[in-house]
Amino acid sequence: MQIAVLGGGLTGLSAAFSVSYRFPAAQVLLFEKGKRLGGWAQSELVNVQGRRIVLEGGPRTLRPKGAAVLELIRHLGIEDELITVSKSSPAAKKRYVYIPPGQLPGVSGLNTVGLDLRSPLMRKFLWPILRAPLRYTRFKGDKDESIHSFASRILGDEMATAVGSAVIHGIYAADSRQISAHSTLPFWTPKDPNSVVADSSTSIHMDVLQPHPNVGHLGNALKNMSVYSFKSGIEALPRALEKHLESRSNVQIFRESSILSLLMRKDHTFELSYSTLHNTSTSFSTVNPTYIISALPLPTFHRVAKAQSTNSPSPYPNSQNVTSSLSPIPHLATNSSSSVHVLNLIFPTPPSEIHPPGFGYLIPRPREGYPTVASDDQPGILGVVFDSCSASQQDDPTMSPEEWYTKGTHTKITVMLGGPYPLYIPPSTPTSPSLHNVQPDLPHHIRIVLNHISTHLSRPLPEPIYYRLWRNDNCIPTYSIGHLERMQEMRDVLNKDISSGGWGGKLEVVGAGVGGVSVPDCILAGRNAGLRWL
Ligand SMILES: Cc1cc2nc3c(=O)[nH]c(=O)nc-3n(C[C@H](O)[C@H](O)[C@H](O)COP(=O)(O)OP(=O)(O)OC[C@H]3O[C@@H](n4cnc5c(N)ncnc54)[C@H](O)[C@@H]3O)c2cc1C
Structure with missing residues (x-):
């Protein structure tokens, strides 16, 4: 057969x-x-001015809840390759949304999301958050609709736009008004309480005969981890x-x-x-x-x-x-799909000089809607990942991410652009500078993106020592x-x-x-x- x-x-x-x-x-x-x-x-390994740096053009971190991946890691014997981010680290606890000036009355700049009353954004939406469980019970609804319309009923239109659209940019690189609520939120998918097995004594053959993945010892080992990746x-x-x-x-x-x-x-x-x-x-x-x-x-x-x-x-x-x-x-x-430009930027200073501690930030849909043409004013940035906080051990396994934050030899961040925006960086832009250039000349469009990031982070940024652009066409399906x-x-x-x-x-x-x-x-x-x- x-x-x-x-x-x-x-x-x-x-x-x-x-x-x-x-x-x-x-x-x-x-x-x-x-x-x-x-x-x-x-993933790509580059050597930039004596620094060994791992760059990601696609997925970068995984959640330990995905039992089938843990089972596979066990079966392949690559546990030693894992790097992890604990639930108590800044990368796990601090995620930001950047609110452009004028988008939301009384709030702008980088704001943490989650249970943080010091965040002006969270304080502004305290009442919608508190009443959400009640509204969810009353207004959940059984007919599929967009994530935006569902979130608007439960949390209000303002929060659905400011936070909901940003989160959907981060996961689907798409417009939250187009993504199906039933396909993406967990409320409509029944949970199976016995869906994970933990028994290290079985063989691969025995495991794959069962419908539920067997995480073995890895379930416990990663219990307190927020996300993980691999050294290379x-x-x-x-x-x-x-x-x-x-x-x-x-x-x-x-x-x-x-x-x-x-x-x-x-x-x-x-x-x-x-x-x-x-x-x-x-x-x-x-x-x-x-x-x-x-x-x-x-x-x-x-x-x-x-x-x-x-x-x-x-x-x-x-x-x-x-x-x-x-x-x-x-x-x-x-379904259609989103195209995304992924831009890795490397700076020659520790992360504490570039960005606050955390996983990164996402940007909501513009108040006036998506532009039809990309421009220097609106290059279509969906969000920025602070890779040095979650994956510094790829570049130096001897230092913890917390130590690296103040003492690391470089900072690695990744900018995501495109999705519902027109793609900004033209095909003529080289995907990386020559590694022999000690101080690469940044192409115009990359410099403009850098200027926007500098505004988001409210600080001047040093010249990057390297960049890598990945053009990912039709890479994420829009449900x-x-x-x-x-x-x-x-x-x-x-x-x-x-x-x-x-x-x-x-x-x-x-x-x-x-x-x-x-x-x-x-x-x-x-x-x-x-x-x-x-
Ligand atoms: C930029 C980006 C960031 C992401 N970040 C994360 C993340 O952080 N965490 C996370 O969990 N997920 C993330 N994802 C999602 C996840 O990586 C993808 O959804 C997943 O890798 C898709 O795997 P796949 O095998 O289904 O599809 P694909 O990776 O698309 O594989 C399909 C394969 O089919 C091949 N193919 C196409 N046509 C043919 C043909 N005619 N004949 C033979 N072969 C063909 C292609 O070459 C390709 O290798 C991200 C995705 C992207 C693009």
């Missing part, structure tokens, strides 16, 4: 890992269009997965291999067409797996699955023997209103009997576009894909 896994991001890697143990007699084929595995999990960056996770999969005799990885189309044949196996890039040529081939897990971005999978829906023969068919009764897979192309219900309808079609027009449960569609964008959501979805094939 062959099982094909489409897409080598974190979801696809996690799926390939678990099915290779759950079905040891099956041959697992993992297809990735790029050279590199890991999708948006991308988040990409340590896909790298370890790749190495592990390469060592498994029943897994074959196809790199630089783009999935083109899939069809179900009359014998209910698939005809999967793909192209592979070679040095100077491209070859086209097909395989015939019995089961498929798609962990592709949904719009890509929409194109791939179209061949079946339109009943047109695949472009490179071995067989025209196709099942004709299948229903089209619905809703694959409904629009009705997403949960649409995904259920999609699963219903996939799981229905073939005789009734369904796909007989032989194809699973998972990944960031379906059941949660966070790394833990993706790893869990990959882990549990194909459980029903047992």
Whole structure:
């Protein structure tokens, strides 16, 4: 039996890992269009003026609540790679929202959010916060709506805009008026009290047969941690997965291999067409797996699955023997996605000279709405992460983040731009300066961003000694209103009997576009894909 896994991001890697143990007699084929595995999990190590610095272009910190990631870390044996941020550290306790002058009467600048009565922003919204539980019980509502409209009913429009829109910028890089409340807030997803197991004595094979991840000793070890990452960056996770999969005799990885189309044949196996890039040529081939897990971005999978829906023969068919009764897979192309520019900046002074202690800050939607054109006045900054507070140990494992804050040799921050704003930094801007330049000349757009950050932090900033720009196109799906219900309808079609027009449960569609964008959501979805094939 062959099982094909489409897409080598974190979801696809996690799926390939678990099915290779759950079905040891099956041959697992993992297809990735790029050279590199890991999708948006991308880290880089640079040496800047003698400093060894880890930069992140995608996810940077994970929450220990994601049991499937802890299980995977245990199975891969990479516990020693972990760096953690305790719940009592400033990075855990202080998160800020920057209120531009004139946006909110009586409040401006950096304000902490959370239980902090010294924060003018929190004092301003004390009454809406206090009455929220009562309003939640009365006005929760069962019909899906936008996060903004839900938060406005419970907390009031002013707070929903000032704080809610900023938080959604930080998670989805999107407009809170477009994101579905049901898909993103926990109130509508029933909690399973037995969803985590903690037993270090079981084997990988035993663990992946169970629907609930087994965190073993790591659950306790990370109990008091707010977030964690890896010494060499988040990409340590896909790298370890790749190495592990390469060592498994029943897994074959196809790199630089783009999935083109899939069809179900009359014998209910698939005809999967793909192209592979070679040095100077491209070859086209097909395989015939019995089961498929798609962990592709949904719009890509929409194109791939179209061949079946339109009943047109695949472009490179071995067989025209196709099942004709299948229903089209619905809703694959409904959601849009956000493009984000991620800009790492390195300063040659300790963090205490650059920013206050904390995780970073987010910026709400402008009072007048998003501009249609980017400009120097409005470059579309969504937020800034103070990486040196949460991940200084990537650059110097011998110092605690608290020590690094005043004594570190440099400061690392990351600016997120774009999402609902037009992208500001033009394609002509180099993604990094030459490492041989002792004092790089900052391109115009990066200097403008720096000037804005300096205003937010109310202090002049020294010249950065390095920057790295990551252009992440269509990187975060926007779960629009009705997403949960649409995904259920999609699963219903996939799981229905073939005789009734369904796909007989032989194809699973998972990944960031379906059941949660966070790394833990993706790893869990990959882990549990194909459980029903047992
Ligand atoms: C800037 C940024 C910051 C983030 N920060 C965090 C964070 O701090 N914490 C957190 O938990 N989450 C964070 N996330 C979210 C999380 O990183 C992603 O949602 C997750 O990595 C998505 O994984 P995936 O495998 O589902 O999708 P992807 O990473 O998109 O993987 C899909 C894979 O499919 C491949 N592919 C595409 N087309 C084809 C084809 N035709 N054939 C074969 N392969 C194909 C792609 O090359 C890619 O490798 C962040 C995301 C971004 C972009």
